Amino acid sequence: MSTTPQPPNAPEVRPTGKGSPPPEGSNNRRIDAAFEEVARLAGTDAPPAEFYQNFLAKVVAGIEAPAGAVWLRTPQGFLQLQCQMNIDGVGLDKHKGGRQSHNELLRQAFQMAKPILLEPYGTTGIHEGLPAGNPTEMVVLLAPIQFEKDTVGLVEVWQDPRWDARAQRMCLNYLIQMAGYAGNYVRNQQGRRLAGQEQLWTQLEGFAREIHASLDPTRVAYHVANEGRRLIACDRVSVATVEAKKCKIQAVSGSDVVEKRSNLIVLMRALVDAVLAWGEKLVYTGTKDDSLPPDVLVALDDFLAESNSKLLVLQPLRDERQKDKPGPARSALVMECFETPEATEPLIARLEVVGKHATTALYNAVELHRIPLGWLWRPVAAVQTGLGRKTKAIIAAVVALVAGLTLAMIFVPYPLKMDANGQLLPVDRQNIFAPHPGHIRQFLIEPNSKFPAGQNLILLEDADLKSKLTTLREEITSNDALLQALKAQQAEAKDQTQLRQAQLARAKIEAKLAASQIELNDLVRINNADRNRPGWFYVNAPPFATHRAASHKPEWTVLDPDFREKYTNMLVKPSDPILRLGDINGPSEVKLKIPEKNIGQVRRAFDNTQADPKLEVDLKLTSAPTKTFRGVLYKSRVSGEATPDRDAHDESNPVVIAFVSLNDDSIPEDLRVPQSEFVTGVDVHAKIRCGNHAMGYSLFYGVWEFLYEKVVFFF
DSSP states (O other): OOOOOOOTTOOOOOOOSTTSOOOOHHHHHHHHHHHHHHHHHHTSOOOHHHHHHHHHHHHHHHTTOSEEEEEEEOTTSOEEEEEEESGGGSOTTSSTTHHHHHHHHHHHHHHHTOOEEEOTTOEEEEEESEEEEOOSSSEEEEEEEEETTEEEEEEEEEEOTTSOHHHHHHHHHHHHHHHHHHHHHHHHHHHHHHHHHHHHHHHHHHHHHHHTSOOOHHHHHHHHHHHHHHHHTOSEEEEEEEETTEEEEEEETTOSSOOTTSHHHHHHHHHHHHHHHHTSOEEESSSOOTTSOHHHHHHHHHHHHHHOOSEEEEEEEOOGGGTTSOSOOSEEEEEEESSOOSOSHHHHHHHHHHHHHHHHHHHHHHHHHHSTTHHHHHHHHHHHHHHSSHHHHHHHHHHHHHHHHHHHHHHSEEEEEEEEEEEEEESSEEEEEOSSOEEEEEEOSOTTOEEOTTOEEEEEEOHHHHHHHHHHHHHHHHHHHHHHHHHHHHHTOOSHHHHHHHHHHHHHHHHHHHHHHHHHHHHHHHHTBOSSSTTEEEEEOOOOSSOOOTTOOOOEEEOOSOHHHHHTTOEEOTTSEEEEEEOTTSOEEEEEEEEGGGHHHHHHHSOTTSSSOEEEEEEEETTSTTOOEEEEEEEEEEEEEEEEOTTOSSOOOEEEEEEEESSOTTSOGGGSOOGGGOOTTOEEEEEEEEEEEEHHHHHHHHHHHHHIIIIITTO
């Protein structure tokens, strides 16, 4: 292995030594001719593909090498085979892993930028994972092609292993000198590229002036596409910008309108998205680069199948202001040539120059386009310019805004809504009381039980009732026995006097018996007492107070969940409510508690010209907080008395009780409270619509009333 580089003007070498044929004049002339021809080629402006093919042919012919190759660095920093001669015959794939070992050798030679001579099946001795070596039966010679201090490629030659070590080193020096001529070609090409860029300066002034003359992304993109195509001298230039993380083809040179749905534009947009996500420049010169990301390769194949481009360069345009921000570049340029150009480097160089100018113009236009409410602030900016100074414009805007708001508060009508809270209750509801004092012995129903009117609900026992019933029964039994005795006495009367006395006594007893029987029946009926068990009586479900349609069969439902724990074996009075019943399948209503301070607004809002004035009410149920329902409040259902709110925890401010109907025919179906939301006791927040008033009063009526009460009324 050798790592001794030689300058391009190193002394000429002649392969000689043991194991090789003696040098002859023809060999010397061949080497001299190879140097001369390669030096001449390096000074021409031949395209890189043509130069490197001729260059390799002269290099291989100069030392009669069996095979050779030239590897060049791609824009992405990878080595790519530029040209080769008989590389398939050296046996890289003859042994397992040979190709990978050779690729690692190329990588190390490129990174070290030093010449390498490697014997057959030899290794470099440097292991960074996969071992690098020569997997062939020939000697491998490698020399770097350098431009200034950068390595731009490698020249590789395979030589016959029968040559001795001195001859092999001479061949390596020969290869180093040839690589120097290739470096001269790269330097000359760079000079020509710079000369082409200098020629653009006179044209770039007008181009820059036009693309910076507008802040409309579409107009800027059309200038970049059409004028850029003329400057670059290619067949087509397209401009893409990024909006909402997706690219948009803003302009295509030579087209007045971009047809977004065309297959070409769709595929171009997919290619730009893939390249922007990758973040590197894409250069396609007619051969595929398998080192590209899979998404870019797929998008490139699809686009080339549609456009048939022979040269394609996709340049992301990332502004300096975006360098510290995440995400892809804001714009990109797509350059295409439909015929293979003689030289691609000048085109790419001019594209880079055009791209530098277009980057700032497109970034400014896209950034301005992203600002929201542009239609609003542009007229404001024009007004500010007309007023002359920023301070004057701000003062004028504030004055205009205050005046507009004041006029709106006075003259614009706005609905006045008064707040109130309430609960959802069934229309048919009853509190159950005991008809007679007594101890509750048994509940005959369960929580949430449903039953018709008249059903026995509670079994109670009372000693006083038992005593009364027992006394009455004893009186009835006694009077009945006395009556039977009087009947027998009457039948045995011997004269009229005895008969009359017996009849009078019988009439009195019959009257007492009838009175006792009526009193007993009334006591049993009123208390729903059990005749078989004196002192025991029932509480029944009451009848329904309102009329129901034939389609609805009313049923009572127990609304209390804990009545058993609270009242079993407890002594209750007729004034103590025991159960709450309601027909939850029937119509429901909202029991509102209107604050005393709001009742005046509500009462004034009723239209007294109607037979039964009513107001609409917006309802929001706690069980459905995201929906607003509608109800109707009739004047006849508003209480005429303000009573303290006993349910308030902090202050018992007076409230007026009102009932809101939920089943009124005037309520639209989509605003009615659904049957699934009819849960007794659900809290409801209501806003009573009290008509239209001035916007200022509707929004700030509380402030107005406070000021009137505390300030105006005080004076």
